[in-house]
Amino acid sequence: MSNHTPSTLLPWQHSQFKRLQMLASNDRLAHGWLFSGKPGIGKLGFARHFARFLLCRHSDANGPCGRCQDCQLHAARSHPDSLLVLPEALQQQLFPDDNTKTKEKPSRQLKIEQIRDAIEFAQSTAQRGGTKVIVINPAEAMNINSANALLKILEEPPARTFLLLVSEQPGLLLATLRSRCQQLGFTAPPTNEALQWLQTQPGCPTDAEFYLQLAEGAPLHALKLAADKAGVGFRQLWQSILGVCSGDMTPVQAAKACEGLGILNAVNYQLIGVAGLLVSNQTGTTLTLDGLQPLQALCPPSAGIGMIRRLHGLHRSLVQARITALATNNANALLMLESLFADWATVTAVKPARRSQGL
Ligand SMILES: [Zn+2]
CATH class of the missing domain: 1.20.272 (Zinc Finger, Delta Prime; domain 3)
Incomplete structure (x- = not known):
């Protein structure tokens, strides 16, 4: 997977960021968000970038400062008030250095224990600045019991706790869960913009246009396909x-x-x-x-x-x-x-x- 996944705002996501940043600055940010759009356009990276923005105490309209301890902890994935919930298979794919490899075939589903941990996290006291952020990706990998359990957080959200659900197929989510979230849609950039961006990336294939077509216009997916x-x-x-x-x-x-x-x-x-x-x-x-x-x-x-x-x-x-x-x-x-x-x-x-x- 490209190194953009962890926590990056991509050039085609500025309007989405602006919208959330304005709401957060005015203290009007909803507790539950559903970020949806096709695979490979950087939704997870966006969610993590926004999580960092919420946790950084020096954030401004341009984003998180990138230098403070909160930013550094978040970048190292060790911020105590940030929780990233991924299925095993995705965890291993995105962070192969974590040594979490299991012998059995890793699950593509989110386990109920993972969601229980997330609920416990939401109900615990924040350790640093008071804000807590949970990112769940992909939200459709929860089963119905997990989704129902998670609903409780959205019905009575703990103070300054934000739940960011990322989904490729929001239609598969529990309707009650979807309706409790504010929705923010993401789309792939226009072809020429995507190609321009691809050409600045390490690992850009010589037949970038073929790979972009194969990825149905999704630039990060194109890089992944080329790498594979x-x-x-x-x-x-x-x-x-x-x-x-x-x-x-x-x-x-x-x-x-x-x-x-x-x-x-x-x-x-x-x-x-x-x-x-x-x-x-x-x-x-x-x-x-x-x-x-x-x-x-x-x-x-x-x-x-x-x-x-x-x-x-x-x-x-x-x-x-x-x-x-x-x-x-x-x-x-x-x-x-x-x-x-x-x-x-x-x-x-x-x-x-x-x-x-x-x-
Ligand atoms: Zn910072």
Whole structure:
């Protein structure tokens, strides 16, 4: 993950910061906030930056001072009045030096004990300046019991205690929790601004534009994908799907070829492809993302409304697969991929290769 995640205000977040800073300066900041927007645009970094702003006793309109002890403690992630709640898997990904690696597969869900700790933290006395801040990311990784427990903090918020929930999918949150929070939306910057920023970053790939497209415009996500060399896997996935669609591979063979990508990547890349095909089929434009062009011939706009309906159906299956993959640690990746690849063959109306081939 890029080194921007910990605590940075990015150039496209100034208006959001200004709004919160004004409220805080006037002592009118709500106790509960929900920061929402797509992945990879810097919401968590923003939340942590704002937490530091609240804890720093020399903050001004430009932000936290960055020099005082509160700022330094916060930067070292040892401020006693700041709590960052992350699922194990994300904790290990963002802070690999913490040595929190577990033998088992780390959880992508927030555990009820983590939320109980957060509630206890909220109800305890602040140790330094009197302000306490809790950041929970992603909020949708709480189960319903955790969300209900957390609701208590928002119903009777302890003085000068702020809860910042960060979410990619606010629609999945408990409605009562959502309604208790003020909402602040985040969007990706325009492409040219994102590219300009990417070019100033260490680790910016030479094909930054490809990665920005792959990340659907989210600059931090683009950096992460580039660091993971995701382009290789992306092209491999589409070659396999093309193989299935042209009858050269069975869905089983294709799924095996793509297993190493991880189910979430494999599903996300397909979502990008289907979204691109839907746009190009509905507007008559050409797919520009490198690796996807051959697919256009198999799903041509001339196939009309039937094709668009099938693509929509596939999109629904992929969204469902994404939810399953996110919700469980042991989703059967191979079976899920097989089933999705078989769907692709149906969409393009090409007979899938017979199972006997090459098996
Ligand atoms: Zn400071």
